[in-house]
Amino acid sequence: MKKILIALAAVASLGAADFAAARPTPVCDHYVSYLLRTAALDSFPVVLAAVLPCFWIYLEVGKSIHARAAKPNPYQAWIDTYAGDEFESAVRAVITTTDDVAHRASDDTLAAMHAAFTRATQLEWMFWDSAYRLADWPV
Numbered sequence: 001m002k003k004i005l006i007a008l009a010a011v012a013s014l015g016a017a018d019f020a021a022a023r024p025t026p027v028c029d030h031y032v033s034y035l036l037r038t039a040a041l042d043s044f045p046v047v048l049a050a051v052l053p054c055f056w057i058y059l060e061v062g063k064s065i066h067a068r069a070a071k072p073n074p075y076q077a078w079i080d081t082y083a084g085d086e087f088e089s090a091v092r093a094v095i096t097t098t099d100d101v102a103h104r105a106s107d108d109t110l111a112a113m114h115a116a117f118t119r120a121t122q123l124e125w126m127f128w129d130s131a132y133r134l135a136d137w138p139v
Helices: 002-011 016-021 026-041 044-068 076-083 085-104 107-132
Strands: none
Touching: 026 044, 026 107, 044 076, 044 085, 044 107, 076 085, 085 107
16 A cells, blocks of 8 residues: 555655645545544454445546546556556455455344445545545635
8 A cells, every 4th residue: 555655646746755744635534534443443344345445446447547548647557556457356356355244244234334335435435526626624
C-alpha cells in the first residue's frame, strides 16, 4: 500500500514533505475512520465485507479508465496498477475469501456483513464523488 501511495504522490508531482503534510478530505476521513472502527470492533467476516468494496471498485474503475484513457497519460502508472492482472487476481482472491466466509457465517453475521459492505460501498462512492467535486473541509 505504501508503494502505491508513493507512486500516486509522484504522479501528482508531490514532494515527500507535501505528501506527509496532506490531510484527508472529510469523506476520506470518515471512510478511513469507518474502516478502522470496523477493524477494531467487528469480527473478521464483517471486516472482510467492509474492505471488499475498496478493492472491487478500484479494480472496476481502473479497468474502465484503462479502456478509455488517452495516452500518454500522467496517471498511467495508477491506471495500469488498478487495471492490471496482478491486482485483479488479488481482488478475485478477496471476493472468493469473503464469499467462503459468508457461506459459513451465522444469519446475524451475514446480516452484519451485508450492512458493512453496503456502508463501505456508499462511502467509496462518496469518496470518488468528493474527489470529482474537489470537496474539502468547509471550515
